[in-house]
Amino acid sequence: MSIQAMPRDYSLTGVTERAVPLDDFGIESRMDGVWWKPTLPRQEMRAFMERTDGPALVHFGLWFVLLAASAAWAVFAWGTWWAIPAFLVYGTIYSSSDARWHECGHGTPFRTQWLNELFYHISSFLTWREAYMWRWSHSRHHTDTYFVGLDPEIQVQRPADLLKIVMDFLYLRSGPPEVWRVVRNAFGRPGPDVRHFMPEAERNKMYWSSRVYVAIIVGFAIWSIAIWSFLPMMFVLLPRFYGGWLHQLLGLTQHAGLGEDTYDHRENTRTVFVNPVYRYLYMNMNYHIEHHSMPMVPYHALGQFHEAVKDQMPPAYPNLWAVYKEMIPALIKQATENENYQIMRPIPKKKDRSAGTASVAAASVDSEWIEVCSVDELNENDVLRVDHGGRIFAVCRLEGEAYHATDGLCTHEYADLTDGIVFDGVIECPLHNGRFDIVSGDAVRSPACGSLQTHPVEVRGDSIFLRVRA
Ligand code: FES
Known part of the structure; x- marks a missing residue:
């Protein structure tokens, strides 16, 4: 049955298949x-x-x-x-x-x-x-x-x-x-x-x-x-x-x-x-x-x-x-007359000017460490998404030369944290503004509650390295 043919049930505890289960x-x-x-x-x-x-x-x-x-x-x-x-x-x-x-x-x-x-x-x-x-x-x-x-x-x-x-x-x-x-x-x-x-x-x-x-x-x-x-x-x-x-x-x-x-x-x-x-x-x-x-x-x-x-x-x-x-x-x-009626707005055709997230797909240099990027590529108070082995990492640079890394997905509803911002030692989630301490991974603002796993980062020469295995 299509969604439109069903009676609308706006309650979160309704009986239609759109309702959210008590779970x-x-x-x-x-x-x-x-x-x-x-x-x-x-x-x-x-x-x-x-x-x-x-x-x-x-x-x-x-x-x-x-x-x-x-x-x-x-x-x-x-x-x-x-x-x-x-x-x-x-x-x-x-x-x-x-x-x-x-x-x-x-x-x-x-x-x-x-x-x-x-x-x-x-x-x-x-x-x-x-x-x-x-x-x-x-x-x-x-x-x-x-x-x-x-x-x-x-x-x-x-x-x-x-x-x-x-x-x-x-x-x-x-x-x-x-x-x-x-x-x-x-x-x-x-x-x-x-x-x-x-x-x-x-x-x-x-x-x-x-x-x-x-x-x-x-x-x-x-x-x-x-x-x-x-x-x-x-x-x-x-x-x-x-x-x-x-x-x-x-x-x-x-x-x-x-x-x-x-x-x-x-x-x-x-x-x-x-x-x-x-x-x-x-x-x-x-x-x-x-x-x-x-x-x-x-x-x-x-x-x-x-x-x-x-x-x-x-x-x-x-x-x-x-x-x-x-x-x-x-x-x-x-x-x-028609509860399905809705106002249609004109949507402009897609203009993709630039990706909003800086990201790299990093290759391993050994079984534990991967080279992420050069230090020049990561500004202070910024974050870089790193994809490796099916996982997403957030590599952050705080004030000065302080580099840290956490898991890249929010523990609340799994939004990509690298679309968020870094300031005052925290990273803020783009979806609901939950925040995490970048050094400890602790959730410091709800609705984020669970901590992020943190990962070691090292600077070797001009390059940033991330340890991907605990
Ligand atoms: S998904 Fe990050 S705070 Fe909700």
């Missing part, structure tokens, strides 16, 4: 799809992936100032008609915490990891996405973007539920289940879907973080009752509802009405130009094809990255109106 190993060991990637010379690509703290410190500093200023306005305006615009502004800024949750979840805005983690946890609470669970959910979204029964984050499922789409401008359909989910997790009772994408070892953290979320809300509720005023409750959680309109307006442009079950983000994802205010609040996620195809590019570089690869992409939509005038009829059609 974590079966899921995490599956890498049967190869996503399309834009091609650029490796050094150019590396420059876009470069990490720095400066832009994000300014960005987040301004964001907290705006949030605090709008909160102060709302307090002063409480009891007057000015409270309506004041809370609208506060709620809109507050709800844009979702974009901050997303970016920090990828670990890309800051070079310093603890800053990413700090702002990730603050933003997760504000946007009410429990931090640990949603990190795993979003990893799955990047592995299986818009694959029915595999992706837990398909925002508009077919046939399109138009009422839900409209209600979610105030987060009224998706919000209450999310609140309930955190309460459930706080009692240590996750839903069955969570068990599909989250390892057992991570769940305790999820339970405790859910308890903190619930405790904060209960604290605000007690405060409201004590002073006999609804005002404190207007500042946490509720803004995600009454101020959620912009999040929905921009979020719908990401994938709605486009393809499903394709390994090409140009067919299931959109890029649209929006005004600078929206771009700031949305942290450049309007460049969504670029983000999905290269999640290692930080938000502040996405505009320039778009310019570099736009000839490999469908044309970007010039504004939100251009998206909505195409998307609304498509969703109505999916809802009323």
Whole structure:
């Protein structure tokens, strides 16, 4: 039976053959799809992936100032008609915490990891996405973007539920289940879907973080009752509802009405130009094809990255109106006539400008060691893929003359680590931004959990040698 002829079952625990079995190993060991990637010379690509703290410190500093200023306005305006615009502004800024949750979840805005983690946890609470669970959910979204029964984050499922789409401008359909989910997790009772994408070892953290979320809300509720005023409750959680309109307006442009079950983000994802205010609040996620195809590019570089690869992409939509005038009829059609209908984007013909990964297929010099390349061929903070004897190795050069090697495939979902970047002694996976210490091979950022095997490297004369047998 063809996929299209079957009823769609978007749940990860469904009964159709698209559903994922209750078998974590079966899921995490599956890498049967190869996503399309834009091609650029490796050094150019590396420059876009470069990490720095400066832009994000300014960005987040301004964001907290705006949030605090709008909160102060709302307090002063409480009891007057000015409270309506004041809370609208506060709620809109507050709800844009979702974009901050997303970016920090990828670990890309800051070079310093603890800053990413700090702002990730603050933003997760504000946007009410429990931090640990949603990190795993979003990893799955990047592995299986818009694959029915595999992706837990398909925002508009077919046939399109138009009422839900409209209600979610105030987060009224998706919000209450999310609140309930955190309460459930706080009692240590996750839903069955969570068990599909989250390892057992991570769940305790999820339970405790859910308890903190619930405790904060209960604290605000007690405060409201004590002073006999609804005002404190207007500042946490509720803004995600009454101020959620912009999040929905921009979020719908990401994938709605486009393809499903394709390994090409140009067919299931959109890029649209929006005004600078929206771009700031949305942290450049309007460049969504670029983000999905290269999640290692930080938000502040996405505009320039778009310019570099736009000839490999469908044309970007010039504004939100251009998206909505195409998307609304498509969703109505999916809802009323033909759920298989989808918008087809023009895909440019392949222009292969240069391989994104430096690689060599090395020959043995004896039964243990292979010559990889000359030292000039491997720059500082860079990685070289070495294929030998059916295995893939990542040979890295850190600052100075420090050469190290690890296995070349990520222990999470077996992405090619040599497509990733090297900085501060770690190599970052291109698929879900997991990180490994290059010297020890230890996994230092989830979703990567298992360590990499390391391999001895030597410099002899001008050449780098790798030991391929333990
Ligand atoms: S494949 Fe998921 S972090 Fe590497």
